[in-house]
Amino acid sequence: MYGKERSTTNDTDQTTDVGFLDFFNSLPKKSPETGTLRLFNRTSGGDSFYCAYGPDAVFVAQHVFHTKSVIKYLGAGARRLESVTLKVSVAQMLLREALTSKQLRVEIYESENGHGKKGTTFRLDKEASPGNLQAVEDLLFVNSDILSAPVVMAIQLANVPVSATGVKSSHKAIGVAFADTSVRELGVADFIDNDIFSNTESLIIQLSVKEAILPTGTSAGTTERDIDLNKMKGVLERCGVVITERKPSEFRSKNIADDLPRLLQSQSPVSTADASATISQLSLPTAPAALSALVQYLSLLTDDSNLGSYKLRTHDLSQYMKLDASALRALNLTENSGTVGLGAKNTTLLGLLNKCKTSQGTRLLGTWIKQPLVNLHGIRKRQNLVEIFTNESTTRRILQARIKLYLQRLGKRFKRGNASLEDVVRIYQVVLKLPGMITSLEAVQMVSQDYQAAIDEAYLSSLKEHDSHLKKYSEMVEATLDLDELDNHNYVIKPDYDERLQQLAEKLKRVRDGLDSEHTVVGDDLNIELDKKLHLENNQVYGYCFRLTKTDAKGLSKKFIELGTNKSGVYFTTKTLKNLAEEYKDLTQTYARTQNGLVKEVVNIAATYAPVLETLDNVVAHLDVILSFAHVSVSAPIPYIKPTLLDKGIGFLSCGQYLAEYFEGSGNLVLREARHPCLEVQDEINFIPNDIEMVKDRSEFQIITGPNMGGKSTYIRHVGVIALMAQIGCFVPCEEAQLPVFDSVLCRVGAGDSQLKGVSTFMAEMLETATILRSASKDSLIIIDELGRGTSTYDGFGLAWAISEHIATKIHAFCLFATHFHELTALDQQLSHVKNLHVVAHVTQNGSNIRDRDITLLYKVEPGISDQSFGIHVAELANFPENVVKLAKCKADELEDFTGEKKLDGDISQATITNGIVIMEEILHEWSAQMDGGDVVMSESELSTDSQLHNLQKLTKSYQTSIEENSWLQSILTLL
Structure with a gap:
């Protein structure tokens, strides 16, 4: 990320100071691999x-400079001991990345006994940690804002009391306290959760938690x-949250x-005696204990600037709509923990919608996406x-x-007591913009009577109130600055x-006039043109003095006092100039001391407006996000439309008559010409829209089959x-949306390994599916892609069927289920509200052989079942060797369509053949992925059949269990 940077040369890199090595080796063993980055602040010259x-130097070399050549050694x-030196600006960028992107803790050490070579002992x-940036906030975010809230959460667990029947409940009472x-801002939540903590997971996603206590x-x-x-x-690990453990006594x-x-903050002081009665959150059963631990961890009471703020x-x-961690990834809502919160442009929903002009707008947008x-x-x-x-484009642009x-950044400086006159002026410049914004919004109101109430409630009344409050602020600035x-x-x-x-x-002013007068006198004396040749400068070393080039200075007489010479020329002064310069310096220092007291007074008055600025900040952020939504909606390749949302209603089982047994539904889902918002804006992509219709009791559970690369997952x-x-x-x-x-929205997409955490592919798949089954309600949207592929074919299909049937019969949620288990489509024969869809492909026959054909994927989804498998075609697209493709086609010719009931090759059933084809496709895809760039490029010596088949044989060993369970596959592999 900083490829052009190079390590600066400082004396510390050559030192062999035994004292520092002893000190460093005495520190507790920590490294970026274990979650902590250490830096040492030094000074030289x-x-x-x-x-x-040590390990921190290696980490810096790899992630900052992208080369180990910058590493030097002590001792x-x-x-x-490895050592790497960084400029302050590069170190600040590294620390920002470490805390906000790489989720590392940070420790910064300062020298206790000197700097440079002399620094051997540090304190x-x-x-800082991802959820607690207080110590480094001023260091890292001086000229930039934090675009992703550094939320830290403390969690207290308690068992629900035993019920009156004596049956112990499996539910848990969760008390949560969080802080930004x-x-x-502090917050609390108290709720009941199940034994897999799905509600807690949703809360973590909603709050964008970075660290948990x-x-x-x-x-x-x-x-x-335990x-x-x-x-x-x-x-917490599944959600990418850093975990910090504290003593139970703190809870x-x-x-x-x-x-x-x-x-x-309080309008009137609250005594500790009636705090519990006055502050309702203290009456919650579990959250106050978590709040106590959080306040201690952040050391909020030790900083006086925090009091009353x-x-x-x-x-x-x-x-809010509940989202799980899998949904966050599957829908590409925001970037994962490798970002600062902005979202990659157009590849995530946050990146696409983020046309905000302010940092507070960007933060609010990120919150809205996680809190629908x-x-x-x-x-x-x-x-x-x-x-x-969207209708008033001119006003939107203005x-x-x-x-x-x-x-936001200015308000924090006033709260911390480190604001300056420059900050006072910047807020003044903000206040000057308010009347223009009010005028623009009033112009919108004049367009339509329908707009008046909405604009006034959301923005105008609040902006006018803030403008009124801040007029006195403007008057104060104009009177004092x-x-x-x-x-x-x-x-x-x-x-x-x-x-x-005064x-x-x-x-x-009198002294400055004297300086100018002396400048003129000397110019006339030397007969040298002012400014162009004879310069009057306020030098850092000499103060006010004259400068001439070395050539022009040859004629200087002894009455001039020469101060020094360098590349810029000769510096000199006169007795008069020297006296004036000393007087000017004394007056300037006196002026600064006198002004400092007045500056503090002005800044303190400006700080009293901090609460007004906070609420104004909220209004501006809201307007910024709404304007961004409108901008994206009209700027899309095909403009977006306003969807119709339905309130929760009553849905009845489709039996043609009123039944006493019914379930509450939430209306139907109908999307016409629907497009993926991120994909349609990608270069060289012509997105094919589709219609989606999900109707309660008729098509609420939809099974989508079809070839790989056909568009099932996107759909x-x-x-x-x-x-x-x-x-x-x-x-x-969309063209129309209801x-x-x-x-x-709950998702199970892909099969991601978590082996470093001791979780296998299949276990990760089952954990996510368990969350869906325990969390989903009849008003949920469930999205499942390729469930059951992390285990044997038979077990996987059995689980896919059972889970599908449970969702369709017990939960009655809207569900989209993409699968290659074609047998799963038989579920529509048992349940009337299950509907089969397939991805359409156009097939052109080129000869008498059924496998000699051209296949065009149309990316359209239509009712029915995919009656053909195109795995061999995908292998051809991946440039598989021709003889391997021919072998696959030869064996496939022996098979009938998967719906056939006939057995082939004696005792091999059609179901066995179908499952074998699926496994074979997986093997071929994995083989392709191992080739360079996904394409198979072979030399002449590698084109032999024996060589190619040898490579396949090596790969099939990892599928040995599945192959041994499938007799058709075994017969195929005997040919290899």
Whole structure:
């Protein structure tokens, strides 16, 4: 990522200081591999830089410089220690990447006994983690904003009390406390969860949690609580969350009633005696204990700037669509943990929709994508606002140009007490933009009476109120600051604001006039043109002095005082200039000291407006996201349309008569000419739209079959993406769209290994499927792709059938199930609300041989079952050797269509043959993937049949179990 950077040369890289080696070796063993990156801040010759040692140096060399040639060494022999030096700017970029992208903890050490070669002993100065950036926030985000909220969560587990019947419940009581220190917000949630913690997983996704705090278990690790904690760790790891363990004693709510009121913003002080009654969150059964641990972990009470500055809210899990970690990946909603939160342009939904002009808008968009609404009224309010700005394109462009208001970063500086006059001016410049925004929004209101209420409720009334509050701020700035000096990037108090400043300013003006006068006198004396040859400069070393080139300085007489010579020329002064320069320096210092007190006063007054700026920031972020939705909707290759969302209604089993036994449904899903929003904007892709219709009791469970590369996965996934877009209030890529409000979107897509975590392909598949079965309701959307492929064919098909039947008969959720188990399509014979779909392919016969044909994938989905397998065609596209393809075609000619009941080759059944073809396709695909670039390019010596078949034989060993269970495959492999 920093390929052109090179390690700077500093004396630390050559030192063999035994003292530092002893110190470094005495530190606890940590490394990036175990989750912690260490850097050492050093100074040499007045320049600050950072060093990494040991495994950290190797990590930096690989990930920053992309070469090990930058590594140098301290010491020699067995004690030799790797070392890499980084410039401050490069170290800051590395730390940002480590904390926000690579999910590492960071430790920064400062020298205790000197710098450069002398620094041998260091102290830990700063610690930070993905969820706690407080210590490094000012270091890493001085000129940029945090685009992804650094949320840290503490989790407390408790068992639900035994029921009156004496039957122990398997449900768990979960208390959660979370914090975003970048915006000074605390939150709590209390809920009941199942034994696989699916609700907790949804909460983690909704809040974009980066780090979780858990209590440690017992040393034996065998109690029920230990088992629950291990399950919770599995959920957190699946979501890419860093885990921090703390003592169980920290998870006690004893002191939180005393501590919390000190942190919270309050119009009137809350005594600790009535805190529990006044702060409703303290009455929750489990969350206060988690909140206590969180406050201790973040050390919030040790920083006085935190007191009275935090907000507290309760997060209601049921107010938002639930997403699991698999859905986040399968639908490409945001980038995984390898990003800072922006989302890759057009390859993720966040990247596609993010046309926001402010950092707070980008953050809010990321939150909305992970928290789709389930309240129909809230969804329609957003949709109506998007509709207004899609129609009013001129106003949309004007507002997008004016909305670049960076309030979040400025507000934090005032809260931390490190704001400057420049920050005061920047907020002043923001306030000046408000009247223009108000005028633009009022113009929108005039277009249609239907717009008035929506615009006024969402933006106008709030912006007008903020503008009124901030007028006094503008008046204060105009009265105290010298705005004429802004063009020179000088942020100073007006001289006439204070009598003392006025007097000093007059004296400074007199001295400056004297300097100019002396400049003229010397020019006339030397007969040298001013400015072009004789320069009056304020030098860092000499102060105010004259400069001439070496050629022009040859005629200087002894009455001039020569100060020094360098490449720029000769520096000299006069007695008059020297006296004036000293006077100017003294006056400037006096002016600065006098102004500093006034600056603090002005900054403190400006800081009182921080709460107003916070609420204004929220309004601006909301407007920014709505404008972004409108911009994307009208800029798409085919403009998006406003979807119709249906409230939850009543659906009856399709029996032609009213039944007492019914289930509540949530309407039908109908999408006409639906497109995948990310794929249709990719270069050189002409997306083929499809119609989707899912009707309760008629086609709520749909099985999609067809060839690889035919578009099955895209088809089922883009339904989930469109459903989510509709529920965040955005328009959708369809010609017509009617959708129910889903309470969750749950996915099982792909077979991802988690072997480093001790989880096999099949176990990962089953864990995700278990989450679906335990979490889904009748109002859910379930997306399943290739279930059961991580185990033997027979076991996989059995599981796929059982899971499909359970979803279709017990859950009654809308489900899209893509599969190569063609036998699964027989489920529609047993259940009337199961519908079979297939991906269409056009086949052209070229000869008498049935396998001699051209196949064109049309990417259209139509009713029915895929009656042919095209795995051999896919192998041809992958440039498989011709003789291998011919062998496959030869054996395939012996087979009938999978629906046939006839047995071939004696005792080999049609089902066995079908399963064998599926396994063979997997082997051929894996073989292709092992070739360079996915294409098989062979030399002349490698074109022999024996050589090719030898390679296949080596690969089939990994499929030995499946092959031994399939007699047809065994007969095929005897030919190899």
